[in-house]
Amino acid sequence: MNAEPLHLPEACAAALAATEADPLDPGPAAETHMKACTACAEARVFFLAQEDSPEILAPAGYFDHLPGRILRKLPARPALHHRMGLLAWTAAAAMLMAVGAGAFLAGRANRTPYVEAALPRQPDILDVSTTDTPFHNREEEAAQVQALSPEEMKALLKRLDTAPAPTR
Numbered sequence: 001m002n003a004e005p006l007h008l009p010e011a012c013a014a015a016l017a018a019t020e021a022d023p024l025d026p027g028p029a030a031e032t033h034m035k036a037c038t039a040c041a042e043a044r045v046f047f048l049a050q051e052d053s054p055e056i057l058a059p060a061g062y063f064d065h066l067p068g069r070i071l072r073k074l075p076a077r078p079a080l081h082h083r084m085g086l087l088a089w090t091a092a093a094a095m096l097m098a099v100g101a102g103a104f105l106a107g108r109a110n111r112t113p114y115v116e117a118a119l120p121r122q123p124d125i126l127d128v129s130t131t132d133t134p135f136h137n138r139e140e141e142a143a144q145v146q147a148l149s150p151e152e153m154k155a156l157l158k159r160l161d162t163a164p165a166p167t168r
Contacts, residue, residue, distance in 0.1 A: 015040045023047040 008016070015033040018026035023044060026034075034041040148156065 012037060012040055016043055019044045019047050 011033050015026065015030040015037070018030040019040070026044065030040075034044055145153075145156075
């Protein structure tokens with residue numbers, strides 16, 4: 001770097017000294033000089049840029065109350081129940097009742113009738129041959145009857161028709 005001092009004109013040195021003292025208000029003589037001298041005007045801008053300005057602090061609770069302040073500035077909108085009239089609510093209720101009644105009646109109309117299952121009449125041989133024997137497998141008797149030929153079955157039925165009913 002150069003160790004020798006800068007050789008400035010007398011007017012520039014006075015304007016820079018005034019700007020160093022107070023960059024915001026250097027005085028009328030320095031301001032008139034800066035209108036003509038661009039180097040001194042730029043120096044004043046540099047001093048102003050380096051000037052320490054205190055940071056502006058937000059007051060206590062500023063950001064806490066900010067949403068409320070913004071909402072107060074927005075235009076008020078009436079609530080839904082104020083906007084919808086009585087006629088609209090009545091129409092909505094009537095439509096809901098009509099849909100519910102239609103669904104109920106549609107469900108009743110498509111209901112199939114109850115059918116009770118009935119087994120075909122079994123031969124009375126099963127009633128006759130039942131005993132009160134514990135742990136007796138009753139399916140064996142039915143299997144024996146199903147294994148008979150048609151002629152044997154006719155003979156068995158004839159014999160059962162002529163036999164007296166057992167008493168219990």
